[in-house]
Amino acid sequence: MNDTQRTKEAQYQVIVEAAEQRGVERFGLRSSESWYEDPKHLVFRLSRYKFVAKMLQGRRHVLEVGCGDAFGIRIVQAEVENLTAIDFDPVFIDDVNDRMVERWRFEAKVHDMLEGPVPGSFDAVYALDVLEHIEPSDERVFLENSFASLEPDGCAIIGVPSLESQVYASPQSKEGHVNCKSAPELKALLEEYFFNVFIFSMNDEVVHTGYHKMAHYVFAICAGRRP
Numbered sequence: 001m002n003d004t005q006r007t008k009e010a011q012y013q014v015i016v017e018a019a020e021q022r023g024v025e026r027f028g029l030r031s032s033e034s035w036y037e038d039p040k041h042l043v044f045r046l047s048r049y050k051f052v053a054k055m056l057q058g059r060r061h062v063l064e065v066g067c068g069d070a071f072g073i074r075i076v077q078a079e080v081e082n083l084t085a086i087d088f089d090p091v092f093i094d095d096v097n098d099r100m101v102e103r104w105r106f107e108a109k110v111h112d113m114l115e116g117p118v119p120g121s122f123d124a125v126y127a128l129d130v131l132e133h134i135e136p137s138d139e140r141v142f143l144e145n146s147f148a149s150l151e152p153d154g155c156a157i158i159g160v161p162s163l164e165s166q167v168y169a170s171p172q173s174k175e176g177h178v179n180c181k182s183a184p185e186l187k188a189l190l191e192e193y194f195f196n197v198f199i200f201s202m203n204d205e206v207v208h209t210g211y212h213k214m215a216h217y218v219f220a221i222c223a224g225r226r227p
Contacts, residue, residue, distance in 0.1 A: 127157075
């Protein structure tokens with residue numbers, strides 16, 4: 001390595017060497033588009049993954065439903081033992097598996113939750129920005145199948161854009177958002193499946209317990225599965 005390839009501060013040289021050894025990490029399909037069109041939205045999305053990661057810390061086997069390009073999934077992986085991710089779109093799963101690296105390997109596979117549960121057993125399941133894409137007529141099938149593989153003491157986290165936020169949504173978002181919920185609507189729906197549903201609001205990257213009608217995003221943490 002010649003002098004022009006050495007960093008001026010020695011502690012940063014490891015960055016150059018790592019890039020030479022294993023290459024530079026790539027964005028996923030969706031995250032790449034976000035970084036190009038609206039970079040701050042990528043921060044919001046990764047913040048949602050961080051919230052999930054902290055809530056599920058120590059779980060043995062977690063299922064992500066509707067992973068998309070799974071770009072934020074490593075944040076959750078860092079806090080749990082095992083993780084499986086599914087999406088109904090082969091284009092996204094192919095992208096995920098093509099970018100997979102050994103250190104952060106997880107199972108990513110094509111599965112449509114409207115067609116049945118994921119085989120196996122999980123002590124937590126989460127879905128971010130998925131329920132709003134499910135037709136209202138299909139939402140109970142989707143949720144029943146999503147929770148069917150949960151162990152008796154398992155928990156679930158569902159995150160959706162708030163219904164109130166949709167007047168500010170982009171045309172691209174509105175095209176796919178057919179089932180956004182207000183916080184009370186989301187809570188009532190999920191209480192059909194769990195004894196305990198705790199609602200949090202989110203604005204940008206901040207999760208809080210503030211007034212839900214002013215929230216852009218809503219989280220539901222569910223525990224105590226109903227028989």
